[in-house]
Amino acid sequence: MSNTDTARCAGGAAVSGPPLRGWARIAATIRTIIGAPDYAAYVAHVRAHHPEREPMGEREFVAERLNSRYEKPGSRCC
Amino acid sequence: MPRWLSALLWAAISLTGAGAIAFIALQRGETINAAWLLVAAVCTYAIGYRFYSKIIAAKIFALDATRATPAARLADGRDFHPTNKWIVFGHHFAAIAGPGPLVGPTLAAQFGFLPGALWIIVGVVLGGAVQDCVILISSVRRNGKSLGQMAKEEIGPIAGYTALVAVLGIMIILISVLALIVVNALKSSPWGTVTIGLTVPIAMFMGVYLKYLRPGRVLEVSAIGIVLLMLSLYVGRWAGTHPVLAPMFTLDGVTLAYALMVYGFAASVIPVWLLLAPRDYLSAFVKIGVVVALAVGIILVLPPLQMPAVTQFIDGTGPVFAGKVFPFVFITIACGAISGFHALISSGTTPKILENEAYARFIGYGAMLTESLVAIMALIAACVLTPGVYFAINAPAGLIGTTAESAAAMIATWGFTLSPTELTMLAAQVQESSLLSRTGGAPSLAVGMAKIFSDLLGGTNSMALWYHFALMFEALFILTTLDAGTRVGRFMLQDLGKHIWAPFGRVSWYPAVVTSSAMFVACWGFFLYQGVTDPLGGINSLWPLFGIANQLLATIALCVGTTVIIKMGKAKYAWMTILPMIWLVIVTMTAGTLKLFDPNPKLGFLAHARWVAEKVAAGELPPGVSDAAGAARLVFNDRLDAAVAAFFMISVIVILVDSMREWWAVLAGRKPMVSSEEPYTARAAA
Structure with a gap:
């Protein structure tokens, strides 16, 4: 697969396409730091690399991300 | 920068730090x-980062900016996605920094500020940051594998299983001790209890808001959450003096x-979107905010340290916890100097989002140095109290x-002055009924x-608000570790149980979810109950x-x-990880042996069990115990604690022997x- 787009980082996530600007960029940054799921980045990834697939819906995506986050040690420390 | 200028600069930093x-x-x-403490710490960190971490980055792993990381190779828009260096740093720091670096240094202040400060500063440069950085790079080079997987594949199945069981054991002890700290902080404090209690409905409101009202608006709901959090501080104050509510919440x-x-x-059993996730967001904001506020406060106020450099309690007679400065300062302060738990983070999310492996030095080594600085600041905050007040609280x-009178009399025999009125006044200032023996x-x-x-804002009149804000x-964020940890523990139990x-x-x-959750809560709940009812605190x-578990x-x-490192053919640099490893083995084995076998009942678990049994045999009861059943429980707890310590020590030996065999x-x-x-x-070129 071609990684030219995903390797570029725009304000916090592997967003293909034009980099985010201004508030959107700051918001994406904060979201990543606090560990909130980034649906836009996921959709952008699927569209760019797996055009044959339909991305999950937002609710489904968020639920999947959150469940996986609290399943294993490694997201939280003492 | 010209070479000579750089040399001059580093010479100046070295001299300042050494001075x-x-x-x-x-x-x-x-x-x-x-x-002085801040300057010593920051200069040492700078030198450690510039020179020591370079050996890991350049000589051992030869970090290569042209090498694709798993984030790029395996990008899936979910676990793996390349992320900006500074954001990964922020994420990694928010994940590793918890209550550990705040509590450990505060407890270790009973030895004076010097032993703790030296261990934090030296331990992080030679130990903690090395560990975090090496594990991060190892995981990045192995598609983001976890510590447990790497232990199994690099060393062998025995080490792998030992690591798995050890992690479970550590989670149980970690959660129970953190819960004990919360209990001790909220005991008979209606203001604190109401404020903390309100954070639960606030988080649930945020969860519902995110799920149904405005999905995806994480920042918006976090802003609302933070405002509600501040309000809960005032609600707590109001309830704390309310004739009906105050006694109700004095628990x-x-x-x-x-x-x-x-x-x-x-x-552990309700969906994560309702409670865990929103709490976590809130906690991340509050954590970073408070760490920054503490740094700004300390830098602007530059308070004098009231605690002496070294107290007489290095001889092991300390009231906060028993044991000599060696090995117990190295056990008491884990997070901030070296914390094994970080290895789980460094092999968790971070390696999967690292955009360029050359940044691993900045993130692995650098974030740990930052946590160490937080530990130094916590030590400073504990040492601005006069020793008399510090010991009265701890x-x-x-x-x-x-x-207050009995405390002042006892503390005077330790050579520190405390007037009973000073303590009563301080308690009144922070609007607590008493500050005596608020251990933890x-x-x-x-x-x-x-x-x-x-000092900075609001004067003495604002003490109470600031106190409850800090609390x-x-x-x-202790509760964030407790709830997320319980859920993780439940998954680990289910994984073993299957x-x-x-x-x-x-x-x-649901039957499996409820049973495994109840089992895990019972495990840490047992130790928590034991801690709460322990006459020694x-x-x-x-x-x-x-x-011991963390080390x-x-x-x-x-x-x-x-x-x-050895399997890479870089055995001549393996001393970098072997050095802190040998030190930790010495420390854990010495501390473990003392906790098991020391004849002093205050220190040794078995000696304490014997002491209680002898008292009962002689027809009396140890102080703080009301009946024979309570004494029997005490004996059982001592033996259980001894077994846990022995289990951790055996695990250390198993892992070490298995690794050495492989090497x-x-x-x-x-x-x-x-x-x-x-x-x-x-x-791919960016």
């Missing part, structure tokens, strides 16, 4: 300013312990009695922070167990790191010296 350390170490009898330790168990159980009631570190840190903040944020009975492993089958037995995990991580086989040529790294793939 500050020399000044701190040689100063006797006078109070020194916190600035004893046992009630609070049960409340926390119910909370942990609920967090010594158990069994030692100093339950009145959180309250004394909150008083110290309130002193610093009120709220400590409790907030080998015995397959349906037990079904993660969304609980921290004395549980915190060292937690320290055991660090030993595992350093064994994995050493194995990775020997590779170095002697009986096993091929092949690195299990993913082969090099060129990184």
Whole structure:
């Protein structure tokens, strides 16, 4: 697969396409730091690399991300 | 920068750092300013980062900016996605920094500020940051594998299983001791209890808001959450003086312990969007905010340190916890110097989002240095209290009695002055009924922070608000570790249990979910209850167990790191991980042996069990115990604690022997010296 787009980082996530600007960029940054799921980045990834697939819906995506986050040690420390 | 200028600059940093350390170490009898500690720490960190971490980055792993990271190669828009260097740093720091670096240094302040400060500064440069960095790079080079997987694949199945069971054991002890700290902070404090209690409905409101009202608006709902959090501070104050509500929320330790168990159980069984996730967002904001505020406060106020550099309690007679400065300062302060738990983070999310492996040095080594600085600031905040006040808050009631007068009399025999009125006045200032024996570190840190903040903003009248603010944020992120940890523990139990009975492993089958959650809560709840009802205060037995457990995990991580380095053919640099590993083995084994076999009942678990049994045989009861059943429970708890310590020590030996066998086989040529790294793939140009 071609990684030219995903390797570029725009304000916090592997967003293909034009980099985010201004508030959107700051918001994406904060979201990543606090560990909130980034649906836009996921959709952008699927569209760019797996055009044959339909991305999950937002609710489904968020639920999947959150469940996986609290399943294993490694997201939280003492 | 020209070469000579750079050389000059680093020479100046070295001289400043060395000068500050020399000044701190040689100063006797006078109070020194916190600035000296900060300068010594920051200069040492700079030198460690510039020169020591370079060996890891350049000589051992030869970090290569042209090499594709798993984030790019395996990008899936979910776990793996390349992320900006600074954001990964922020994420990694928010994940590793918890209550550990705040509580450990506060407890270790009983030895004076010098032993703790030296261990934090030296330990991080030679140990903690090395561990975090090596594990991060090892995981990045192995598609983001976890520590457990790496232990199994690099060392062997025995090490792998030991690591798995050790992690489970550590989680149990960690959660129980953190819960104990919250209980001690909220005991008979209606203001604190109401404020912390309100954070639960606030989080649930945020969860519902995110799920149904405005999906995806994480920042918007976090802003609302933070405003509600501040409001809960005022609601707490109002309730704390309310004629009906105040007595209702003035709870004893046992009630609070049960409340926390119910909370942990609920967090483990209800969906994560409702409670865990929103709490986590809130906690991340509050955590970063408070760390920054503390840094600004300390830098602007530059308070003098009231605690002497070294107290007489280095001889092991300290009231906060028993044991000499060696090995117990190295057990008491884990997070901030070296914390094995970080190896789980460094092999968790971070390696999967790292955009360029050349940044691993900045993130792995750099974030740990930052956490160490937080530990230094916590030490400073604890040491701005006069020793008299510090010991009055942190010594158990069994030692100093339950009145300001008895405490002052006892503390005077230790050579520190405390006037009973000073203590009563301080308690009134922070609007608590009493500050005596509020063990666990959180309250004394909150008083110290309130002193610093009120110096800066609001004056003495604002002490109470600042105190409860500090207490709220400590409790907030302790509870975040407690609830997320209980859920993780439940998954680990289910994963182990499915080998015995397959349906037990079904993660969304309610009978299995409820049973495994209840089992895990019962495990830590048992130790929590034991701590709350312990006449010696609980921290004395549980915190060292937690320290030993955490250092055991660090030993595992350093064994994995050493194995990775040897198999890469870089054995001549393996001393970098072997050095801290040997130190930790010495420390954990010495501390473990003392906790097990020391004849002093205050220190040795078995000696304490014998002492209680002898008292009962002689027809009396130990202080703080009301009946024979209570005494029998005490004996059982001592023996259980001894067994836990022994288990951790055996784990250290198993991992060490298994690793050495593997190293020997590779170095002697009986096993091929092949690195299990993913082969090099060129990184697409950005």
